Amino acid sequence: MPPSLTPAQASLVQTWIGDASPVADMSWNLDTVVLHVRTAAGERIVKAAGPKAHHHLLREIAAHTGATGPLVEAGRTSRMLHADSDAGVIVLEYQDGVLVEGSPAEYAADTYRQAGELLRLLHDQAARLDDELEERENAKALAWLERPHRVSSDIAAEARRVLRAAPARPVRIVPTHGDWHPRNWLIDQGRVRAIDFGRFAWRPPQTDLARMDARQWLIAPGLEAAFFDGYGDDPRDDTWNLEKLRQAVGTAVWAHQVGDEAFEAQGHRMLAAALTAF
Template sequence: MTVSPADLLSREQVQLLGQWLGEWDLEEDMSWGVQDIRVLRLGTSRGPVVVKASPTLHHIQREIRAYRQMTEPLGTRSPRLLYGDGRAGLVVSTWLPGRLVEGGPFEYSAEAFRQAGEILALLHRPVQETRSYDPAAAHKIGDFLRRAGHLAPPPHLEAARQLVRAHRPAPRTLYATHGDYQPRNWLEDGGTVAVIDFGRAGYRPWVTDLVRLEHAYFTDHPELRTAFLTAYGRDPAEEPGSWLLDNLLQSLGTIVWAHDVGDAPFEESGREMLARVIERFA
């Protein structure tokens, strides 16, 4: 069955692609079926490009901002922005060859994690210091705790509340961060690692990009932690207050978000994250 562009994109998005790219063909639909985000590889006269399109504008707008403000230091280790229109929910970037590290032979490779640590060190440039991050994070954690009232063990939720109450806010330096830095967003091509998908990029404390790696990979594979942190050059233990807040924020956020979208396995992984956070910090 032939897929029409009208099945995947709005009329405005199709028109913009025609203006930007001229004639193009759909080579592959790489969408993952979440949040109405389309990820397409298109063939053009200048070679393949990647298109992201969504009516959820903030995801596309973050991606465009990341390419314009954050990714230049990465050079060829990330895509480049070709065209973007935040109001139309459309971004076009260069296509990088390779395959996802997740699910491939390099997923548990210390060399892949070493390179990923080097790349993240390039991305993490300090922007400004703020006193508002901790209060905002604590408020968001409180909201997640209310919404997770029936989704996680009550002792874990109460322990999380106590940790937040005991936390003393401190100034935080904000960095350019990826927002979902893990092997599902790394590509490997001929032994070289690159990073993709900046739809969750933003300005946050640097430790935020290490939380999911800690739970999904470093806990059971300490050699990957060593390879990554040695190349990155810092350890989240240097920022215990920020490390606690973001572990709580991401574990609770995973539970609530996954429940809302009906992703039961991901919801369970959030509960497992929360259990580890309570065990380590409470």
């Protein structure tokens, strides 16, 4: 069963939007409620986090407070209408469309051209150097490997070796989505829109390419060129292989912890492929 709103969250939502009738429960059973509702003022999305997902809701609030403006202005993502960080609940405008993942648009070149254009809007807002991010990210990946997982001992040992030996240097960071791939895109009458900023953070721009690189671009390589046609250039640098390794570790371990066997299997494939570069 999906989680439900707490009484405090429900009270806030009632105060913000009044009476609302349910349209659909879009929750992913991961300690976050996502509800499509209809109100007197129009359709809305209500997102509420439980204790395990509260930090994701905070990231989403940060994204909508300071980074999604260009996408909102272009009509390519929701505007946040209400938010309470302490209660862990937000209300967003509803966006028409269906998920790109699993639809015919998932392997259409124009989808990726548009996705590249949208991601560039997000990335181009600001940039700065971070002297410590690489060290933090390597440490985070090593910490993932200390949690329960089903990565083979040989592969885990090799991943640890690479991560511990990786040099840390300053990197350019920008506002990133953190989970940029077809499961977080909608398509409506041919227009691609972005959803779910729960992994928003300042990171190197190449980090937003890893999900596509591990799946859709492997299956249909022409989609990569279409994406960069929209994005404008290729932001990958000499830390790209290390980034793919870190994301592979996080995917394999996290998916095991939440019981997503298909995503866990993808993580294992990502790990094996990433290590070949070292």
